[in-house]
Amino acid sequence: MTQSSTPIGTQRRTSTREEAAVDLAPFVEQHLDHAGAYRVPSSRGGVSYTVTRDTCNCADFTRRQPALCKHAMAVRIHLGESVTESGAIDEAIAVETERTTHLHATGREVDRLREANKLLAARVAELECEIRCAFEVYTRDAQRMSGEVTEFDIAMSRLAATVEQ
Numbered sequence: 001m002t003q004s005s006t007p008i009g010t011q012r013r014t015s016t017r018e019e020a021a022v023d024l025a026p027f028v029e030q031h032l033d034h035a036g037a038y039r040v041p042s043s044r045g046g047v048s049y050t051v052t053r054d055t056c057n058c059a060d061f062t063r064r065q066p067a068l069c070k071h072a073m074a075v076r077i078h079l080g081e082s083v084t085e086s087g088a089i090d091e092a093i094a095v096e097t098e099r100t101t102h103l104h105a106t107g108r109e110v111d112r113l114r115e116a117n118k119l120l121a122a123r124v125a126e127l128e129c130e131i132r133c134a135f136e137v138y139t140r141d142a143q144r145m146s147g148e149v150t151e152f153d154i155a156m157s158r159l160a161a162t163v164e165q
Contacts, residue, residue: 021073026104028078038078040071051075 020043031037031050039048040056049058051071061069068076078101 017070018073020070021077022100024070024074025077026101028074038075040074043070053079053081 024040024043027041028051029039031039034050036052038051040051041048042058049056049071051057051074053076054068054072055061056069056071058069058071061072080098
């Protein structure tokens, strides 16, 4: 890990576990079923772990205690507490991770907005179709009613003529 006396921007990570934590940090997501917990994907894919600042349900966490696994370190980094395996704060990684996390979040938001735009466009097309259909029904009904009014007026005129006679 980096030395705190080294200027920010020139520091280097020396631990592959720390590097893996930095790489995982942008993918940390709030766990909706557990307050204060996060979902962190496995670096190998296919599995996600439930992680807090100090706990993880991965096998490596159990083996390495009291040291942190890369998933718990990723959560701390996500929270702005870039860490070494011993838990010390590392400001350079925090700055780098904040930038990376922001870029990742911005990319996800763009994807969400594009998907929402597609859904809105589809709904607008549906509503336009419904409006056209409703207008056609209204026009047809108005024409039919117009014809009925004319027939009614003719019938009333005939009745009035018959009554007058």
